[in-house]
Each structure stands twice: as structure tokens, then as C-alpha cells.
Amino acid sequence: MTDTPPEAPAQTAVGFIGLGIMGASMAGHIQAAGYALHVHNRSPEKARALLDAGATWHDSIPGLARACDMIVTMVGYPADVEQVYFGAAGAPDTGILANLKPGAVAIDMTTSSPGLAERIAATAAGRGAAALDAPVSGGDMGARNATLAIMVGGDQATFDRVLPVFQAMGKAIALMGPAGAGQHTKMVNQTVIAGTIQGVAEALAYAQVAGLDQRQVLDVIGGGAAGGFQLNVLGKRMVEGDFAPGFYVHHFLKDMGIAAAEAERMGLDLPALALARRQYQRFADEGGREDGTQGLYKMVVKG
Incomplete structure (x- = not known):
């Protein structure tokens, strides 16, 4: 990978897509850790508290992806993950992967399929970027209290880079193996x-x-x-x-x-x-x- 983003939180733009029951709290912890937070959500009103605290709103996924060094997704179903990463049907340029900066990291924290995680990681690598699958356990309480268990699939170097972001959201954090291992x-x-x-x-x-x-x-x-x-x-x-x-x-x-x-x-x-x-x-x-x-x-x- 090239163009490794700076590690200092204030100089690292972290995007977050999916501000539901858990995602809003998770994004808030990243913001509180000092990262420059960028957000996108299907329901903009769910971003209000984060925006009031200084987050940057993006109307589109491509705009967010192009602005960020790391992107976290926490959406609903594998079909949602597919669309967020690979774009709407017939429009791949509307997804994260087509717009990732070289050296950026995409982190899907949705519970999704291992095979899809493998596809995302392979596509990101082909763009000179990286991807981790990092589903969580702990529910709304774990998200609010930043005590989530985070199980990660991907390579060690990318995991090490992202670990401080994970530590803002959870306690039990482990790299379980290559792409797809987090989902398994x-x-x-x-x-x-x-x-x-x-x-x-x-x-x-x-x-x-x-x-x-x-x-x-x-x-x-x-x-x-x-x-x-x-x-x-x-x-x-x-x-x-x-x-x-x-x-x-x-x-x-x-x-x-x-x-x-x-x-x-x-x-x-x-x-x-x-x-x-x-x-x-x-x-x-x-x-x-x-x-x-x-x-x-x-x-x-x-x-």
C-alpha cells in the first residue's frame, strides 16, 4: 500500500456510514477520541448530535470515501453492505470501493457474510487500499459504553494501523485471521x-x-x-x-x-x-x- 495516512487522530479523517442503534454511539466514541469524523446516513437527522459536535456531513458515499483515510460501515444486511461498497446496480462509481484513496482502509463492522468480506478485501487491495471485516458483539449497551467485542479479519499491518480506532469503541479486540475470519x-x-x-x-x-x-x-x-x-x-x-x-x-x-x-x-x-x-x-x-x-x-x- 502507498500513501499511508498519518496516525495522529486529529490529522486522520475517519468516515462513518450507518448511524443506527449502535452506529451512532460508535461514531461518537471515534469523534471523542479526537479523530476528524465524517458521516453519511440514509436518515440525516440521526447525525445531528455528531454534526453539532463538529463532524462533517456528506450527502453521498463517494464524497465521503474520497475525503477519508479510514471508513467504517455499520449497516443492516449483506445486501446493504454490497450496495455501500460496490455501488447501486449498474453504478459501481456510487460505492466506497470505486472511490477509495490509495492507502485508505475500509472497515465493515456490519455482521455480514464471510464471502462478501473476502470480495471487499480483494477489491480494495486492487485499488492500493485495504479492507477489514470487523463485526462486533455487545449490542446497544456495549456500543454506548465502548465495551464492544470486535472480531477482525484482515492482515496484521492494517489491523495494527486501525487498532486505536477499534480501541475507541471496544475492549476485547482480536485479529482472527485473513479476510472473512471476523465474520466467521x-x-x-x-x-x-x-x-x-x-x-x-x-x-x-x-x-x-x-x-x-x-x-x-x-x-x-x-x-x-x-x-x-x-x-x-x-x-x-x-x-x-x-x-x-x-x-x-x-x-x-x-x-x-x-x-x-x-x-x-x-x-x-x-x-x-x-x-x-x-x-x-x-x-x-x-x-x-x-x-x-x-x-x-x-x-x-x-x-
Whole structure:
């Protein structure tokens, strides 16, 4: 790569595309770390707080890409990632990759497919730039508190350059292997969550029907071997009737779909993932699409 951008935050322009539940907080942490923040979002009003704090708005993706040394994306679905990076159908010049500066780094933090991450990295390299796939775990709380787990695919030199930006957003940060490895690691994460959150919902339904104080149950078992984010945080939200999205059901369905497709491609049979996927699809079909993942509890207690 050539024209390596300066490492000092104030002289490094970082673009951020996708200011949703998590993206807005993540961009804010980058800005607070002293980087010159540039933003683009389909809904401009979501950028207001960042703009008020000094961020630069761009009406188009090409304009942002041409202005930035590093570009972070946090969008919804693989189809969104494809369009953001490769441009609209028949218009590749509207995407990030056609407009990357030599030496720039594109960092996709969306949970997407490993194969797409590999394509993005190869195309960026062909332009004298670089790309990392860096999906995250931790939900809205992790994004707000800058405690996200960040799993990265790419080369060591690019990872080292970008590490200070990652450190502004997260705590557990690791290079997992070449392009696509970050996405594969996220599929491992989502497979663990799929079975775990279903178990939490079923266990709390059991506690309710057995006449136990669910909050007391959470206090006791949350300090033992069953403890963890899904039980201690989302279990509490289930008991309190708080089903607001920290992570949308429809996005979780997308992730489980990617994991299931990758498992099939690799010849793996993952019945727990398949069951959770069916349960969540039923919940989405019954109106739970926009709930947080803890909303599955409503369907379990209803029967």
C-alpha cells in the first residue's frame, strides 16, 4: 500500500456510514477520541448530535470515501453492505470501493457474510487500499459504553494501523485471521447466543409457572455457572417486560441465516441453531420483528 495516512487522530479523517442503534454511539466514541469524523446516513437527522459536535456531513458515499483515510460501515444486511461498497446496480462509481484513496482502509463492522468480506478485501487491495471485516458483539449497551467485542479479519499491518480506532469503541479486540475470519467468528458468537437466549427464555418461563420470584432467581443463578450477558442483562429485561431493541429480532434472523448457510456449506449439522432460527422466525411472523432479541420470552410464556 502507498500513501499511508498519518496516525495522529486529529490529522486522520475517519468516515462513518450507518448511524443506527449502535452506529451512532460508535461514531461518537471515534469523534471523542479526537479523530476528524465524517458521516453519511440514509436518515440525516440521526447525525445531528455528531454534526453539532463538529463532524462533517456528506450527502453521498463517494464524497465521503474520497475525503477519508479510514471508513467504517455499520449497516443492516449483506445486501446493504454490497450496495455501500460496490455501488447501486449498474453504478459501481456510487460505492466506497470505486472511490477509495490509495492507502485508505475500509472497515465493515456490519455482521455480514464471510464471502462478501473476502470480495471487499480483494477489491480494495486492487485499488492500493485495504479492507477489514470487523463485526462486533455487545449490542446497544456495549456500543454506548465502548465495551464492544470486535472480531477482525484482515492482515496484521492494517489491523495494527486501525487498532486505536477499534480501541475507541471496544475492549476485547482480536485479529482472527485473513479476510472473512471476523465474520466467521461472529457466526460462532451468534450460534452461541441463539441457543443461550432460548434457554434463558424457557428457564424464566419455568420459574414463573413454578411460582418463583423471577428476580430472585436471576440474582441467585446469575452469580453461578449459568451467569452471562444473555441471562443477567437480557433475562432481567424479560422479567421487567422491557422488549425494546438493543438488537433487533430481524437482524438476529439475518445473522442466524448466514450462520446456517455457512454451516451447510461446511457440512455441519447444528440442530440448536436450526431450532432457535425456527422459533425466532415464528416470533417475527407473529409481530416480533422489531423487538429486541429478548422478546422471544413473550412467545415462550404464551406457549
